[in-house]
Amino acid sequence: MLLTPEIVPGLVATGASARVDQQVKPSFSVGDKIRVRNYNPATHTRLPGYLRGKLGVVETDYGVFAFPDTHAHGLGEKPQHCYSVKFTAREVWGETASTRDTLRVDLFDDYMAPE
């Protein structure tokens, strides 16, 4: 397909969103405690390495999106929920980190296990 002027406004408006219009059961609810899986694929992932094994709390459920880890390799959309998950700085960086700081990271269903 060629990029034509008619396509451009739609592309710009949605930013070519990866949102998938499909009902998929979420594995987690807002408020749930989760532990990030010790997941080390040699392929594409959006999971930052520093979060592996860390404990967090689900803060927002954004809805259903294509899973980048399969989508990057032509292995399909594997649609699933993506969440904003809150971590304390102490949990991520240890005892020298501030007791007040927290961070939120967008994580897919497959990156997490219930705690």
Added chain:
Amino acid sequence: MNGIHDLGGMHGLGPISPEKNEPVFHEEWEKRAFGLFASTFVFAGYTIDEFRHAIEKLEPAHYLESSYYEHWLHAFEETLSKRGIVTREELDARVAKLKKEDH
């Protein structure tokens, strides 16, 4: 992929110092690189995830030394040559030609 792109938590990389009045593009060619994204995205039919992964696979030292749009150029070369839209030989010939014109 446990690659060089995943810099979160690394020490020793120095402070982040944003440029004052940073221009949208630092070089003329960056405008063309930006424009290439939408056209090749639609034409070649790659996903943003495939594009990002191509950047992650850059040789680590090169990744750190090259600019944002150089990363994009690398991803264009990877995704387009994978599909046979351009060949490595065509890219090399083009680079050689431009180098000659430069001198």
